[in-house]
Amino acid sequence: MAKKTFIMDHPLIKHKISLLRDKHTSTKEFRELVSEIAMLMCYEATRDLPLKEVEIETPVATAKAQIISGRKIAFVPILRAGLGMVEGILNLVPSAKIGHVGLYRDPETMKPVEYYCKMPTDIGERDVVVLDPMLATGGSAIDAIGLVKSYNPRSIKFMCIIAAPEGLAALEEAHPDVEIYVGALDDHLNDHKYIVPGLGDAGDRIFGTK
Numbered sequence: 277m278a279k280k281t282f283i284m285d286h287p288l289i290k291h292k293i294s295l296l297r298d299k300h301t302s303t304k305e306f307r308e309l310v311s312e313i314a315m316l317m318c319y320e321a322t323r324d325l326p327l328k329e330v331e332i333e334t335p336v337a338t339a340k341a342q343i344i345s346g347r348k349i350a351f352v353p354i355l356r357a358g359l360g361m362v363e364g365i366l367n368l369v370p371s372a373k374i375g376h377v378g379l380y381r382d383p384e385t386m387k388p389v390e391y392y393c394k395m396p397t398d399i400g401e402r403d404v405v406v407l408d409p410m411l412a413t414g415g416s417a418i419d420a421i422g423l424v425k426s427y428n429p430r431s432i433k434f435m436c437i438i439a440a441p442e443g444l445a446a447l448e449e450a451h452p453d454v455e456i457y458v459g460a461l462d463d464h465l466n467d468h469k470y471i472v473p474g475l476g477d478a479g480d481r482i483f484g485t486k
């Protein structure tokens with residue numbers, strides 16, 4: 277089977293994730309870093325975009341040049357924390373459409389609870405990348421991807437900044453057809469199902485709610 281999980285090894289991504297983990301990093305810096313890391317990861321996740329050849333007049337001659345061949349993309353952040361990844365990604369792919377899936381992890385059961393879903397009307401013609409900085413138990417990503425699948429997009433990828441091995445294994449098993457892009461693979465989940473060492477609660481750190 278083709279390789280479906282990609283762990284980032286770029287030094288810039290590693291450096292920025294280290295800054296993100298630091299509990300002394302301010303809300304402003306945290307938000308900027310999430311956006312920058314998402315942009316760098318988007319560069320990796322869009323490597324397979326198809327190109328077509330066109331002719332362009334340079335000031336010197338006619339050049340055979342390559343441009344992206346009109347493939348349509350949609351990004352789907354999982355609310356709230358996934359929203360922090362959108363701005364950086366739109367810097368690279370400004371014409372992409374954005375869907376939203378609202379999920380929160382019930383603090384008692386640790387299971388995801390859905391509260392919002394809105395997809396672009398032409399989602400069926402698009403390649404979708406689902407975004408969430410954190411893949412912990414995997415429950416949120418698995419449910420969000422299941423929801424996106426019910427709209428029959430052309431393809432689905434998932435992008436997270438930090439993953440726990442438990443969540444990654446669960447996601448690979450639940451959605452073996454989905455390519456997964458991981459910024460850093462951490463050690464384990466603690467008793468509260470937080471990623472160790474992780475970075476704490478991504479949503480709270482992006483939005484300054486704690």
Ligand SMILES: O=P(O)(O)OC[C@H]1O[C@H](OP(=O)(O)OP(=O)(O)O)[C@H](O)[C@@H]1O
Nearest residue numbers: 355356357380381412413414415416479
């Ligand atoms: O893999 P899981 O065990 O499902 O956990 C990961 C989920 O938990 C966090 O969201 P949270 O529930 O804190 O919601 P928030 O983004 O609104 O803070 C995170 O952003 C993921 O969506």
Ligand SMILES: O=c1cc[nH]c(=O)[nH]1
Nearest residue numbers: 412470471476477478
């Ligand atoms: O470590 C974790 C686990 C779930 N959600 C977070 O934001 N952080």
Ligand SMILES: [Mg+2]
Nearest residue numbers: 477478479480
């Ligand atoms: Mg949260």
